[in-house]
Amino acid sequence: MASVDSTTLSVSGRLRSGDLLHAGLAVILLLGVWSVGGLEVSTGKVSSVEAMNGSTVLLPCTYSSCIGIKDLHFNWHFDDNGTMDKLCEGDIPMEGVEPRVSVFHDRVEFVGSSKTNNISILLWNITFDDQGKYICFAKNPKEKNRNHSAVFTLRVVDQMREIDNTLTVLIVSVLGGVIGLTIIIMVIKALVVRFLLKDDEKNKECLVSSGNDNTENGLSGAKAENKGTPKA
Ligand SMILES: *[C@@H]1O[C@H](CO)[C@@H](O)[C@H](O)[C@H]1NC(C)=O
Ligand SMILES: *[C@@H]1O[C@H](CO)[C@@H](O)[C@H](O)[C@H]1NC(C)=O
Numbered sequence: 150m151a152s153v154d155s156t157t158l159s160v161s162g163r164l165r166s167g168d169l170l171h172a173g174l175a176v177i178l179l180l181g182v183w184s185v186g187g188l189e190v191s192t193g194k195v196s197s198v199e200a201m202n203g204s205t206v207l208l209p210c211t212y213s214s215c216i217g218i219k220d221l222h223f224n225w226h227f228d229d230n231g232t233m234d235k236l237c238e239g240d241i242p243m244e245g246v247e248p249r250v251s252v253f254h255d256r257v258e259f260v261g262s263s264k265t266n267n268i269s270i271l272l273w274n275i276t277f278d279d280q281g282k283y284i285c286f287a288k289n290p291k292e293k294n295r296n297h298s299a300v301f302t303l304r305v306v307d308q309m310r311e312i313d314n315t316l317t318v319l320i321v322s323v324l325g326g327v328i329g330l331t332i333i334i335m336v337i338k339a340l341v342v343r344f345l346l347k348d349d350e351k352n353k354e355c356l357v358s359s360g361n362d363n364t365e366n367g368l369s370g371a372k373a374e375n376k377g378t379p380k381a
């Protein structure tokens with residue numbers, strides 16, 4: 150059986166010149182497919198996150214491949230100021246089969262699933278030392294072992310900064326409130342002053358308004374004349 154296989158292999162391995170051209174074309178086509186539909190690794194739309202000291206964060210990573218995967222190897226590394234710490238690694242024998250995963254970090258948990266092409270991990274109880282770049286790496290032997298990776302940046306913030314933020318929001322809103330109140334008080338004051346003065350002004354206004362009435366009538370009359378002229 151094995152000898153038959155090897156002879157068929159050697160026969161098909163011997164190419165005639167005409168076949169060589171076809172093979173060359175096939176290779177070019179395949180390369181085209183590779184460059185277009187190869188494996189893609191992505192950390193999603195947002196490739197960085199700011200999380201609070203002590204919280205648990207999801208480090209997202211997904212893969213996709215048009216040509217399909219077989220024995221896909223993946224791993225996560227933490228770039229600790231240049232030295233790469235391996236957090237976990239795994240292999241996916243084929244599409245839809247759950248990976249075998251080894252985890253090398255006591256606060257890392259693999260939460261991915263082959264069903265959703267998801268190779269995300271959770272990092273529990275983060276500290277400031279966890280700040281930095283996380284590299285999701287994948288290699289699909291179907292693609293001549295070409296490497297693919299995506300980087301996810303984690304920034305750890307102190308709980309105090311959150312409080313600082315709420316404090317500034319508080320200060321701003323209090324300041325805004327004070328300014329708003331001052332304006333309202335000023336408006337009320339102006340209205341009250343006007344209201345108090347109105348009684349005194351009413352008599353004067355009567356005299357003035359009667360004079361105004363005359364001029365207004367004169368103006369409206371002028372307007373009417375103006376309207377009439379273009380018609381004529
Ligand atoms: C991190 O947060 C915890 C509370 O969640 C706090 O006790 C601790 O002091 C914080 N660490 C630093 C370095 O601020
Ligand atoms: C990171 O590396 C730089 C030099 O490459 C060094 O100066 C710095 O102290 C390092 N920081 C940490 C936290 O190790």
Ligand SMILES: *[C@@H]1O[C@H](CO)[C@@H](O)[C@H](O)[C@H]1NC(C)=O
Pocket residue numbers: 255256257273274
């Ligand atoms: C995270 O911290 C909580 C309480 O601080 C603890 O119960 C839990 O075991 C920790 N998880 C890990 C994975 O270290």
Ligand SMILES: *[C@@H]1O[C@H](CO)[C@@H](O)[C@H](O)[C@H]1NC(C)=O
Pocket residue numbers: 207209211260261262265267268269
């Ligand atoms: C990957 O799996 C995790 C855990 O189930 C989930 O929270 C996350 O949303 C998934 N990501 C994608 C892109 O499906």
Ligand SMILES: *[C@@H]1O[C@H](CO)[C@@H](O)[C@H](O)[C@H]1NC(C)=O
Pocket residue numbers: 294295296
């Ligand atoms: C791919 O990554 C492996 C390590 O997993 C490395 O040995 C190899 O040189 C890389 N190949 C390329 C083409 O970058």
